[in-house]
Amino acid sequence: MKTITNIYKWCAHPHHLFFITIAALLLPNIALCVTEQLGVAASLANVLLPAGIYWMAMTLSRKPGKPIWGLFLFIFFAAFQIVLLYLFGKGIIAVDMFLNLVTTNPGEAMELLDNLVPGVAFVFIVYLPILILGVVSIRGKKTTTKTFVHNQRIIGGALTAAGLLSLSAAYITDDDYRAELDLYPANVIYNIYLAGERTYQTNHYAETSKGFSFKAKKETAYDGREIYVIVVGETARACEFSIYGYNRPTTPLMQRERGLVAFSNVMSQSNTTHKSVPMLLSAASATDYDRIYREKGIIEAFKEAGFHTTFISNQLPNHSFIDFFGEEADDWTFIKEHSKEGANTPDEEMLTILNKVLAKNRKRELIVLHCYGSHFNYRERYPRSEAFFRPDDASEAKASNRQQLVNAYDNSIRQTDRLLHDIIAALRKTGAVAAMLYTSDHGENIFDDDRKLFLHASPTPSYYELHVPLIAWVSESYDRLYPGIHATLVANRHKPVASSASFFHSMLGLAGISTPYRADSLNISSGKLHSAPRRYLNDHNKAMPLDKTGLSKKDLEMIGNVGKKH
Structure with a gap:
């Protein structure tokens, strides 16, 4: 107890608190020099310039607690950045991270934080005591001396000058260097600006898309019943599907389905839900993402072609393009809104609504299902009675838990297999002309290699x-009714496809809906499908070649090998 008291007194001393605060604020700067592999000049600028600014800021009051709380936003950034480095191993706080803060429901966030104990505990241990000692400093009588403040201002000025020289050197020695991209926390502040800009554009979507029309028409004059179903999965990675050769039976039901075609060489253009799903449900892609602010979604195209449309989501609304496109349907529902707060709602509950829609016996029907799929925490995505792979109880984000995490994840894929099987059975029972198209918004990391990456939405x-x-x-x-389409699907099943770019055009093609916005070069049911260069929509919404995204050599080899398997 005496030792703890002595440590507290030492840390609470104004001079010591001054240096402790600066050191804690610089932890992300030092870490990012290593994780981002910055050059010498860029590394010096990344440490010296922020150090000088923090140093000067801490001299603004002889009570260190006042500048500590004045720097609260930067303390928050530091804590956030440390957790992200723990989770992803590299990358600054991205634009998408800030957007995720406002589009992720609280239950989902707590489910994640509960299982990031080491990273969260570290930032609490480092940064919370500083804030508490800051309050003690403000209320107490102890202050730094005038001589101390004078000396620290000289040091702070010298560090700032050295940082500016290093920054100039970084620009001279590296043509790609940009302070708004590479200097922490300037890059974080820039990303906040971009997040605000995107939020503004999103909030004004109703105005910017007003009056838009696909000019969509049905190509055939068939008088019978037609039903088309879009299933948007969540966090499902293809390498865990036995239908693609995975060595565990995760998709036994789909593998027995007649009329089913699995496309093997498919890459998403984003690893974030709030960008990937809207691209799946619209004509926007990585190469022309900004059209999303001006155009409506695929549901509107089906409505124009005379279809009744229904949107069913097992995710909470979050005022994003997913909501906007879903609410363009004739009928829409977010089933989690009607569940007890915090309750796990299995995707199978959407089947009840699906069957009610099918029972209406409408002539032309489009139904869109947005799943919760394999979103972490994986073991919450299926009933305990369906735990095929065991043990599956561990959920803390640690590499040592990998096998149990994989077991739980694979169990969640089996639930997706059952869901798709049941959807197909329901469609087959109607006797209607019917088609279903399924993909996932993105995949997932599960401590797969020595990088020890976990989850998705990493900046790289x-x-x-x-x-x-x-x-x-x-x-x-x-x-x-459409002879030759199934054969074309089979012929195209191993061609390279960007799901985010092709999904919209493929669904319109399957349904026989013509519009000037449909591109059959991206349509998997068309003989005109061709392989365009793959692009990834980066954090700043720029379409990047895969070898310019930060993907490792091993990642690029695995992506290349997917195409070579067939």
Whole structure:
């Protein structure tokens, strides 16, 4: 007890608190020099310039607590950055991270934080005591001396000058260096600005897309019943589907389905839900993402072509483009809104609504299902009675738990297999001309290699986040009405496809809906499908070649090997 008291007194001393605060604020700067592999000049600028500014800021009051709380936002950034480095191993706080803060529901966030104990505990141990000691400093009588403040201002000025010289050297020695991208926390502040700009554009979507029309029409004059179903999965990576050769039976039901075609060489253009799903549900892609602010989604195209439309989501609304496109449907529901707060709602509950819609016996129907799929915490995505792979109880984000995490994840894929099987069974039962198209928004990291990456949405993507399943199914009656389409799907099943770019065009093609916005070069049911260069939508919404995204050599090799397997 005496030792703790002595430590407290030492830390609370104004002079000591001054240096402790600066050291804690510089932890992310030092770490990022290593994780981002910055050059010598860039590393010096990344440490010296912020150090000088923090140093000067801490001299603004002889009570260190006042500048500590004045720097609260930067303390928050530091804590946030440390947790992200713990989780992803590299990358600054991205624009998408700030957008995730406002589009992730509280239950989902707590489910994640509960299992990031080491990283969260570290930032609490480091930064919370500083804030508490700051309050003690403000209320107490102890202050730094005038001589101390004078000397520290000289040191702070010298560090700032050295940092500015290093910054100039970084620009001279590296043509790609940009302070708004490479200097922490300037890059974080820039990302906040971009996040605000995107939020503004998103909030004004109703105005900027007003009056838009696809000019969509049905190509055929078929008088019978037609039903098309879009299933948007969550966090499903193709390498865990046995239908693609995975050595565990995760998709036994799909593998027996007649009329089903699994596309093997498919990459998502984003590892974040709030960008990937809107691209799946619209004509926007990585190369022309900004059109998302001006155009409506695929549901509107089906409505124009005379279809009744229904949107069913097992995720909470979050005022994003997913909501906007979903709410363009004739009928829409977010089933989690009607569940007890914090309760786990299995994707199978969407089947009840699906069957009610099918029972209406409408002539032309589009149904969109947005799943919760394999989102972490994996073991919450399926009933305990369906735990095929065991043990699956460990959920803390630690590499030592990998096997149990994989067991739980694979169990969640089996639930997706059952869901798709049941959807197909329901469609087949109607006897209608029917087709279903399924893909996932992105994949997932599960401590797969020595990088020890976990989850998704990392600033730098990995193979495991990008390689996703894409599955098409057509009924026997569909095959009779549209002869040759199933054969074309089979012929195209191993061609390289960007799911985010192709999904919109493929669904319109399957349904026989023509519009000037449909591109059959991206349509998996068309003989005109061709392989365009793959692009990734980076954090600043720029379409990047995969070898310019930060993907490791191993990632690029695995992506290349997917195409070589066939």
